[in-house]
Amino acid sequence: MPAWNPYASACPTRLVLDRVGDKWAVLLLGVLAKGPMRFNRLRREIEGLSQKVLSQTLKSLERDGLISRKAIPTVPVTVEYSITPLGQTLTATVDALRIWAETHIEEVLVAQKQYDEAAALTA
Amino acid sequence: MPAWNPYASACPTRLVLDRVGDKWAVLLLGVLAKGPMRFNRLRREIEGLSQKVLSQTLKSLERDGLISRKAIPTVPVTVEYSITPLGQTLTATVDALRIWAETHIEEVLVAQKQYDEAAALTA
DNA sequence: TCACCAAGTTACCTAGAGGAAACCATCATG
DNA sequence: CATGATGGTTTCCTCTAGGTAACTTGGTGA
Numbered sequence A, B: 001m002p003a004w005n006p007y008a009s010a011c012p013t014r015l016v017l018d019r020v021g022d023k024w025a026v027l028l029l030g031v032l033a034k035g036p037m038r039f040n041r042l043r044r045e046i047e048g049l050s051q052k053v054l055s056q057t058l059k060s061l062e063r064d065g066l067i068s069r070k071a072i073p074t075v076p077v078t079v080e081y082s083i084t085p086l087g088q089t090l091t092a093t094v095d096a097l098r099i100w101a102e103t104h105i106e107e108v109l110v111a112q113k114q115y116d117e118a119a120a121l122t123a
Numbered sequence C: 001t002c003a004c005c006a007a008g009t010t011a012c013c014t015a016g017a018g019g020a021a022a023c024c025a026t027c028a029t030g
Numbered sequence D: 001c002a003t004g005a006t007g008g009t010t011t012c013c014t015c016t017a018g019g020t021a022a023c024t025t026g027g028t029g030a
Helices: A012-020 A023-033 A039-045 A051-063 A085-122 B012-020 B023-033 B039-045 B051-063 B085-122
Strands: A067-072 A078-083 B067-072 B078-083
Touching (some): A012 B012, A023 A051, A023 A067, A023 B012, A051 A067, A051 B085, B023 B067, B023 B085, B078 B085
């Protein structure tokens, strides 16, 4: 195993953090983890997500092998997106993060409150 | 527990993803997990990190209660940053992500290669 | 013929993140 | 007196992510 260098874009840590740090990518993986879905359905399901960004995000997720795209020759053609086994393993891991957040959010909020109050005194 | 809404900035999921998606924040947590460190030492340790962003990132991490700041009245004054117990639990969780990345990077790279080759054919 | 669905692409614009580098205060040393 | 260390703040500038909205392609039905 090479010494991973987080500054290099090729570092796997950076790759996964890029995905995980992307709000829409996480949301998409979460939705698709529940079952396959078509393009416009995803758009309606995830409020606030524009066509452009949806298209971009789906592409990069597909490129990473986390989701797969299947064009079905209906008329008009429908395109179904589904999560891959690889994508499944990632959502499982991201879930650990979600659980951390739900477990510790109170502590974070308390810390923020204290910090802000202390800052208010100084100002 | 309320139904967490990932669109709201108050959603804990978004909060933790904001931190985790921040390259420098993750790097800082990683370094501080190994032991306390002073400002300028951090700057030298983490190549490419500007003073401004270091300062900003340390502040937000401190505000979230993930690290703590201690000014020591030496001369010139030294400021020591260290990870909190709360921060420790987060780094442990983020490690799961790092492990996912190291475990599955090969699959992702293969997927990307296949995707790019297929795209090259179409073009 | 016109209108409408699908799934995108493209052009345009703007706000914000982040880098570079200068500036600040304090004290000690040469 | 000037320089260098400490730990920052401030200004300026650039670059890109992402939003809006219009356009595309192809086929179907009114």
